[in-house]
Amino acid sequence: MQPRRYAFGRAEEATHPDSMRAALSEFLSTFIFVFAGEGSILALDKMYRDRALGASSLVVIALAHGLALFAAVASSMNVSGGHVNPAVTFGALVGGRISLLRALFYWVAQLLGAVFASLLLKLATDGMRPVGFAVASGVGELNALVMEIVLTFGLVYTVYATAIDPKRGSLGTIAPLAIAFIVGANILVGGPFDGASMNPARAFGPALVGWRWRNHWIYWVGPFVGAGIAGLLYEYAVIQPETPHHPHRHQPLAPEDY
Numbered sequence: 001m002q003p004r005r006y007a008f009g010r011a012e013e014a015t016h017p018d019s020m021r022a023a024l025s026e027f028l029s030t031f032i033f034v035f036a037g038e039g040s041i042l043a044l045d046k047m048y049r050d051r052a053l054g055a056s057s058l059v060v061i062a063l064a065h066g067l068a069l070f071a072a073v074a075s076s077m078n079v080s081g082g083h084v085n086p087a088v089t090f091g092a093l094v095g096g097r098i099s100l101l102r103a104l105f106y107w108v109a110q111l112l113g114a115v116f117a118s119l120l121l122k123l124a125t126d127g128m129r130p131v132g133f134a135v136a137s138g139v140g141e142l143n144a145l146v147m148e149i150v151l152t153f154g155l156v157y158t159v160y161a162t163a164i165d166p167k168r169g170s171l172g173t174i175a176p177l178a179i180a181f182i183v184g185a186n187i188l189v190g191g192p193f194d195g196a197s198m199n200p201a202r203a204f205g206p207a208l209v210g211w212r213w214r215n216h217w218i219y220w221v222g223p224f225v226g227a228g229i230a231g232l233l234y235e236y237a238v239i240q241p242e243t244p245h246h247p248h249r250h251q252p253l254a255p256e257d258y
Contacts, residue, residue, distance in 0.1 A: 019102065022080035023109040029076035029084045030113030030201055033068045038206050039121055040064030041131050058191050066184030073163075074176035082163065082176065085199040086110050087223035091156040091231035097164055114205025122209055132206035133195035135215045144194035144215065148222025149229070151186040152198045156230035158182045165239055198223055 044057050073082035081098075083089045089106045092098040098106075118130045135144045162168060162175035171178075183198065190196030194215075197203045203219035206212070 019105060022102070023105045025076040025079035026083060026106050027109040027113040027116075029072035029080075029082065030110045031117045032075070033065075033072040033084050034114045034117035034202055034205050035121060036068035037061075037065045037202060038118060038130055038132070039125075042121060042125055042128050045131070046125070046128070058188060061191065062184040062187035065187055066180040069183050070176050070180035073179050077163065077176065080106070082179075084110070085155075085223075086201050087152050087199060087227035088156055088159050090224050091159065091227035092164060093231075094228050095160070095164070095231040095235035097231075097235075110201040111204055114201040115208055116205075118205040118209035130206035130210035130212075132210055132212045133197045133203050133219055134212065135194050135218065136192060139193050141215060141218060144218050145222050147190050147194050148197065148218055149226040151190050151196055152223040152226030153230045154186060154226075155179070155182050155198050156227040157234060160230065160234040160238075165234070167240070194218065198226075200224070 040061050044060060048057070069084065072084045076082045076084065081092070083092070083106055086107050089098065089103050089110070093100065093103045121130060122128060135141065158178055159175075162171045162178045165171075168175075186198060187196040197219045200220045200223055203216065207216050207219075
């Protein structure tokens with residue numbers, strides 16, 4: 001059964017316990033993800049302060065993000081859907097899979113979770129400044145924007161296929177693993193160019209606490225565009241609408257079928 005398209009959300013949804021639980025779940029799962037993801041970068045900076053970070057460090061960062069995201073999505077999927085990302089929420093919104101009111105709740109919770117994680121990281125590391133994301137030297141803004149669009153498209157397409165598609169079947173059980181894999185793989189691709197955020201909350205928390213805003217708009221526009229394209233494409237071109245079952249014309253209808 002197809003959901004009602006583009007619902008604003010009922011007034012009582014704002015204070016319903018299920019909405020509160022879902023928002024809290026998004027806050028905590030985003031906190032878990034950002035703390036481990038950004039923390040892995042600070043840890044490498046602590047261990048190799050006087051050395052240039054190479055390919056091995058990129059693998060460590062990708063692995064840390066993948067493992068943390070797997071745990072974050074798996075622990076919140078049954079409560080909030082395991083978005084852990086404003087771009088994923090936006091992809092679900094443009095596909096009509098979530099109300100606007102619920103999306104607003106998720107966005108606030110995700111951003112607060114990322115900020116809280118960054119603040120605690122700064123405290124726990126004795127004042128180390130969060131790094132966040134930046135466009136690499138020699139990479140243009142347009143190049144970085146396209147990279148974020150493509151990487152986030154792959155992420156949200158995977159989310160739709162494994163976690164949102166009503167006909168996903170047994171794929172739903174491996175959704176957190178598939179989502180973690182695509183994020184880790186995308187970091188290996190985009191990390192050297194723009195950091196491979198794919199997640200506005202992941203970029204916003206460290207940017208606010210570390211006060212690093214250079215090219216920050218890319219980490220909002222790119223993920224939202226990529227997520228929107230993925231959501232619309234999967235919802236309207238991949239998901240097959242369920243057609244109502246009609247009894248065979250030669251079979252008489254039972255009274256309850258009228």
